[in-house]
Amino acid sequence: MSLHDPRYKARIASHLAKYPDKRSAVMPLLYIAQEAYGWVSPKGVQEVAEICEMDPTQVKSIAGFYTMYSERTKGRYWLHVCTDLPCALNGAETFYRELQDYLGVEEGGTSEDGLFTVEHVMCLAACDKAPMLQCNFRYMESLDMEKMKAWIEERRAELEAAGQGQGA
Amino acid sequence: MRLLLRGRDIPDLHQLSVYQANGGYEALKRALAMQPAEVIDEVKASGLRGRGGAGFPAGVKWSFIPQNEPIKYVAVNADESETGTFKDREIMEDNPHQMIEGALICAWAIQATAVYIYLRGEFWDIGDLLEDCIAEAEAAGFAGKNILGSGWSCPVYTHLGAGAYICGEESAMLSSLEGVLGQPRVRPPFPAQKGGGLYKEATVVNNVETLTNVPWILSNGAAAFRAIGTEQSAGTKVFCVSGHVPRPGNYELPLGTPLRELLVDHAGCDPENIKAILPSGGSGPIVPGTDEVLDTPLSYEAMQDLGTILGSASIIVMDNTVDMTWVASKVTKFFTHESCGKCTPCREGTYWLDKVLDRILAGEGKPEDVQLIDNVAKNMAGTTLCALGDFAANPIIHTISNFPDDFNAHVQPKPEEEKPAASAPRRGRRRRASA
Numbered sequence: 001m002s003l004h005d006p007r008y009k010a011r012i013a014s015h016l017a018k019y020p021d022k023r024s025a026v027m028p029l030l031y032i033a034q035e036a037y038g039w040v041s042p043k044g045v046q047e048v049a050e051i052c053e054m055d056p057t058q059v060k061s062i063a064g065f066y067t068m069y070s071e072r073t074k075g076r077y078w079l080h081v082c083t084d085l086p087c088a089l090n091g092a093e094t095f096y097r098e099l100q101d102y103l104g105v106e107e108g109g110t111s112e113d114g115l116f117t118v119e120h121v122m123c124l125a126a127c128d129k130a131p132m133l134q135c136n137f138r139y140m141e142s143l144d145m146e147k148m149k150a151w152i153e154e155r156r157a158e159l160e161a162a163g164q165g166q167g168a
Numbered sequence: 169m170r171l172l173l174r175g176r177d178i179p180d181l182h183q184l185s186v187y188q189a190n191g192g193y194e195a196l197k198r199a200l201a202m203q204p205a206e207v208i209d210e211v212k213a214s215g216l217r218g219r220g221g222a223g224f225p226a227g228v229k230w231s232f233i234p235q236n237e238p239i240k241y242v243a244v245n246a247d248e249s250e251t252g253t254f255k256d257r258e259i260m261e262d263n264p265h266q267m268i269e270g271a272l273i274c275a276w277a278i279q280a281t282a283v284y285i286y287l288r289g290e291f292w293d294i295g296d297l298l299e300d301c302i303a304e305a306e307a308a309g310f311a312g313k314n315i316l317g318s319g320w321s322c323p324v325y326t327h328l329g330a331g332a333y334i335c336g337e338e339s340a341m342l343s344s345l346e347g348v349l350g351q352p353r354v355r356p357p358f359p360a361q362k363g364g365g366l367y368k369e370a371t372v373v374n375n376v377e378t379l380t381n382v383p384w385i386l387s388n389g390a391a392a393f394r395a396i397g398t399e400q401s402a403g404t405k406v407f408c409v410s411g412h413v414p415r416p417g418n419y420e421l422p423l424g425t426p427l428r429e430l431l432v433d434h435a436g437c438d439p440e441n442i443k444a445i446l447p448s449g450g451s452g453p454i455v456p457g458t459d460e461v462l463d464t465p466l467s468y469e470a471m472q473d474l475g476t477i478l479g480s481a482s483i484i485v486m487d488n489t490v491d492m493t494w495v496a497s498k499v500t501k502f503f504t505h506e507s508c509g510k511c512t513p514c515r516e517g518t519y520w521l522d523k524v525l526d527r528i529l530a531g532e533g534k535p536e537d538v539q540l541i542d543n544v545a546k547n548m549a550g551t552t553l554c555a556l557g558d559f560a561a562n563p564i565i566h567t568i569s570n571f572p573d574d575f576n577a578h579v580q581p582k583p584e585e586e587k588p589a590a591s592a593p594r595r596g597r598r599r600r601a602s603a
Contacts, residue, residue: 018325020367023347027330031289052347065349065508066330068289085450085498086252086410086484122333122502123449124290125254127410127484128417137292 001036003047008032012051026052026062030069039070067121068137074117075110077155080134083120086127095131096120098145102152115155169396171384171404172377173420175262182297184304187265193310195383199273200318207277211382213390215402220245220336220375221448221479223401223468226382232360233278233370241371242275243345243359244285244379246294247329247336250449251502252482255406256376258418260294263380264301268324270379272311273386275322278372282323286341289330298326333506337554338373340508342366351510352554377406397423401467405481409435412442412487424470428462430483437485444486444571447471448479450499451559453566454492457485476566492571493578496563497525503560514557517548521564533579542568 003012015028029051033044040063049056063069070078081096100118103111110117126132129141140151175181178190187193199207212227233240244267248256260267271283287295302324306312313321327345334340335350338359344350345366357364365371381403385393394402401423407430410416414436421430427445431437442457453476455461464474471478486495504518524541527533545564548557568575 018327019347021346024327024345026347027344028328030330031328054347058348061349062347066289066332068331084251084502085446085495088498089411089484089486089490121331122505123249123251123253125248125257125288127252127254127408127482130410134290137290139290 003029003033003036003044003051005036008036016051022052023054026054026059027066030059030063034069039073075115077116077135078137079116079118080121080124081118082122082124082126082130082132084123084127086123087130087132090130092131095143095145095148099148102145102149113156113159115159116152169404169422170420171396172259172263172266172380172406173418174266175258181262182264182301184265184301184308187263188308191387192265192383193269193305193308195386196269196272196276196310197316198386199276200316200320204277204279207273207386210390211277211385214381214385214393215390215400216378216381216385216393217401217468218375219377219381219405219480221250221451221477223478226374226378229360229374230274230277230372232358233372234362235279237362237370238281239367239369240278240280241366241369242271242278242280242283243338243342243366243371243373244271244283245336245338245341245373245375246285246287246291247341248291248376249288249333249336249506250451250480250482251499252410252446252449252484253408253480254410254482255408255418255480257291257294259376259380259406260291260298264294264298265305266383267376267380268298268301268305268311270382271324271374272315272322273382274372274374274379276315276320278370279320280322280372282325284345284366285324285326286335286345287326287328288335289328292328295326295328302326332508333502334508334554334556337556339364340554341373342371349508351508352556354553398465398467398469400469401478405466405478407466408480408482409485410482411446411485412490413437413485421466424465424467426462427464427466427483430466431462431485435485441487442485443488443490444492444495446484446486446499447481448477449482449484450502450563451555452477452479453562454495454570455566456570492567492574493525493529496567497522497529499563500525500560503556503563507556507560511552511554511557513548513551514560517544517557518560520544521560528575528578531578535576535579535581537579538568538572538575 015025029048034040037044045059049059083092083096108119131143132141180186208230216226217223275283311324329335332350335344337352339353340350359365359371359373362370397403404420405423407419419434446454455476464470468478500521504522507514507518509515541564545561549561
């Protein structure tokens with residue numbers, strides 16, 4: 001889905017209208033590009049550069065500077081687990097290792113079914129509810145492995161049900 | 169007493185009608201009936217200090233803005249990224265209009281032409297909430313064009329970051345907003361000066377909590393605000409308490425409240441089982457959990473006298489099981505990840521500190537490694553464009569000086585290793601705090 005698709009027109013225009021300089025819209029537009037392509041693809045970078053009147057190299061450097069833009073494809077669910085000090089004091093490192101083991105992945109890896117990509121991240125400002133993670137940027141807090149396993153299996157069951165519904 | 173976390177007392181305070189029913193936007197009306205300079209004087213007289221970490225007097229910062237420039241900005245720092253800090257999130261989720269009102273009063277005081285709220289990217293849902301609040305406020309005439317019929321116009325915009333701690337540093341935040349890499353700038357010129365702010369225009373950068381205090385000050389007067397807290401630290405503060413704590417969370421208390429009252433009475437800690445405290449997330453010097461420390465008032469001045477900082481007041485508690493070498497390593501990993509790479513001492517220093525700490529924790533360190541990392545850290549401090557270089561040095565310097573035994577236990581050769589024994593002793597497995 002290109003950024004030039006009509007569905008993005010109003011959102012892009014509203015971001016451009018916020019700033020005296022088109023270049024300032026590069027960050028919101030990178031989010032839209034990520035949404036459109038599922039990741040910050042070279043085509044997305046090119047389109048953002050055209051709209052913001054920037055060099056694609058500059059856009060690419062901004063995409064690489066921030067952790068919330070993904071420059072590679074990932075699973076359907078991005079699990080960003082906080083393992084920073086306050087969470088680690090409450091078992092987040094053990095939680096993260098067990099989650100990796102359960103999904104059979106290493107740091108940054110994607111589960112075999114293509115559903116879950118796991119990474120550790122720095123403080124997400126939810127230290128009173130550790131262990132916690134962000135799943136596709138939504139907070140999941142006060143977690144333990146029992147809750148996580150149940151949640152993972154629900155997602156897998158959902159996908160299976162959807163697949164059968166389509167007669168796949 | 170709650171000036172900021174009022175959402176705990178008033179349900180649905182995020183709705184404009186509820187906020188107005190509880191005195192909302194009356195302070196803005198009052199401000200607009202005053203001369204901008206009078207508003208600055210009132211905030212100066214209140215003694216309000218910046219709540220983001222530096223503690224700089226807010227009214228004084230506002231008074232640096234040149235009066236005759238046609239374009240000026242307010243940039244709200246909602247990038248809340250310091251390890252252990254989660255106060256701005258609660259303020260914005262439960263009491264968003266008070267922050268917006270405070271930003272608009274600041275904007276009136278400096279005659280700003282726009283307000284930008286820079287949120288950390290993970291707070292996109294708060295961004296959506298703020299967009300709704302801004303639309304409500306605009307429809308009611310409190311923001312946007314011709315505010316309250318004054319002829320003064322000031323739109324309020326949100327901008328999402330995308331996961332970079334450094335963008336909480338004010339000059340990096342402004343660069344990020346402009347669409348260039350979020351790295352700190354050389355100062356002077358400072359943001360409040362022409363040439364140093366957003367798009368090179370004079371800009372006030374204030375933290376969410378700082379601005380959320382402003383409507384209360386305008387409504388109740390500087391003297392009433394000064395009556396709370398201490399002589400040099402007026403008002404309340406939202407303390408974020410996390411780590412080994414029975415009741416973690418945000419606690420809004422008057423500045424000057426003793427640390428013991430916060431941690432023991434409110435958060436439920438056992439004072440006998442506090443080994444160490446990080447009073448300002450990863451960035452401030454660590455202190456031991458002694459009686460002297462616990463009896464220190466939580467004010468900017470008393471914490472400074474103690475050799476640490478109040479900072480953003482994100483207080484991380486560690487009990488007696490925690491190995492401080494591990495803590496130094498955790499905090500160093502944070503700063504290694506978050507160093508923006510612009511200044512060599514910070515970029516290279518954090519990288520090598522992390523490597524040597526890994527070696528020490530793996531049981532492969534030498535006694536001189538402790539001196540080595542202390543030396544590297546001391547050579548980083550004060551040599552970088554922004555404070556991150558100092559912040560990254562703190563966890564090393566102050567864990568070593570306060571808890572030398574924790575480091576020595578990893579690097580001292582064990583007696584049985586000195587003789588060539590047939591059965592080699594196990595190495596590399598040490599007590600970790602995270603289990």
